[in-house]
Amino acid sequence: MPTPSATDENPAPEYEPVAFEECVKTFTAKTEIELKCSQCGHKRASMQNGFVTLPDVLVVTASRFVLKNWVPTKLGNNILSPP
């Protein structure tokens, strides 16, 4: 939705700010993947990222890209750091 301050050179941000906690939830969510089991031929599988242990300091790099027509496009949304 255009805002009064948006111009052709500086369009309004397309994406809302996202909380860091939401990014972690998305990163660690279970994802259905296509993988054919070599043992039984079953075609459904899931994968999930997670942490076995946590370090004292966790350094995170935000991967703010989506594929638009197979072209990696940078997202302009801000990630809100935890308090």
Ligand SMILES: [Zn+2]
């Ligand atoms: Zn199987």
